[in-house]
Amino acid sequence: MMKPAILVARAVFPETIARLREHFEVSDNPDDEVWSKQELSRRLQGKVGALTTGSERIDAELLDAHPQLKLVANMAVGYNNFDVEACTARGVLCTNTPDVLTETTADFGFALMMATARRIAESEHALRRGEWTKWSYDMFIGSDVHGATLGILGMGRIGQAIARRGAHGFGMQVIYHNRSRLDQATEAALNARYVSKEELLREADHLVLVLPYSASSHHAIGEAELALMKPSACLINIARGGIVDDAALVRALAARQIAAAGLDVFENEPALNPALLELPNVVLTPHIASATVATRRAMAELAADNLIAGLGCGPQAGRPPTPINPQVLAG
Numbered sequence: 001m002m003k004p005a006i007l008v009a010r011a012v013f014p015e016t017i018a019r020l021r022e023h024f025e026v027s028d029n030p031d032d033e034v035w036s037k038q039e040l041s042r043r044l045q046g047k048v049g050a051l052t053t054g055s056e057r058i059d060a061e062l063l064d065a066h067p068q069l070k071l072v073a074n075m076a077v078g079y080n081n082f083d084v085e086a087c088t089a090r091g092v093l094c095t096n097t098p099d100v101l102t103e104t105t106a107d108f109g110f111a112l113m114m115a116t117a118r119r120i121a122e123s124e125h126a127l128r129r130g131e132w133t134k135w136s137y138d139m140f141i142g143s144d145v146h147g148a149t150l151g152i153l154g155m156g157r158i159g160q161a162i163a164r165r166g167a168h169g170f171g172m173q174v175i176y177h178n179r180s181r182l183d184q185a186t187e188a189a190l191n192a193r194y195v196s197k198e199e200l201l202r203e204a205d206h207l208v209l210v211l212p213y214s215a216s217s218h219h220a221i222g223e224a225e226l227a228l229m230k231p232s233a234c235l236i237n238i239a240r241g242g243i244v245d246d247a248a249l250v251r252a253l254a255a256r257q258i259a260a261a262g263l264d265v266f267e268n269e270p271a272l273n274p275a276l277l278e279l280p281n282v283v284l285t286p287h288i289a290s291a292t293v294a295t296r297r298a299m300a301e302l303a304a305d306n307l308i309a310g311l312g313c314g315p316q317a318g319r320p321p322t323p324i325n326p327q328v329l330a331g
């Protein structure tokens, strides 16, 4: 019997490809090219499933060109690259990779916060340039993380994992703002206090963004929000580009309206606002918050589990572990 055909749109672990080949005719992308929309569409000819990353946009136009497509499995927890409504309307199942990356991403959020507050990248660059000639009382003087007020915008799984680290490991006062408030028991366990967005911006010493990107979170942090923050505050974005208005952030950092920023995600990445590269008070990383060997393996395996089960193969046939629009399964 012919195996169903799927596309793996970006390079992944060879073991994941081998496992998918047990069930499917797999077209893959071992050279990890980032295909244009037209090329992605060409490669999707005849495919019933696709393993994608945040770089592949799955929209109504693409879906209409490929009525045979049944499932798109994102190897990411975020899925703003999917038009989920358009997928659901056409009976296309969408899946993502939650949970497996929560702790790793929270670790990275903390690492970026500490690097930003303690000026690790900036001081290391100066040292490499041979500029370290003496000890001085105010050399790369930064701000404390322990005992400070940790603000979290977006209190899902990753936000909560960051809150736990802050409250229990670093004795921080944790405040948060989210679309919906956590239940009392969870707030108590995290030692986290729900506040308005305005209070969050005014009070946080370190503000970490962990909310999903959507039309409603576009530029959630812009000029007006940055103006409310303390001049000593650090802003950390490990969520998605577009949540921060990068041009407004550049102006705020240059004017020292806030002290510093740590950014793992950018508007229009991998291109960045070139002014960011000129600023000393920003730590820049290339969207690597979930990038550990164990976690990236787990993400690839979960995406494969979703494809296998969602396309009716394997022992979990019909029960993909992490559907985004499970109503498609019921329909």
Ligand code: DGY
Pocket (backbone or CB within 6 Å): 054, 075, 076, 077, 078, 079, 101, 239, 290
């Ligand atoms: C995610 O999982 O959403 C990460 O940002 C990787 O794309």
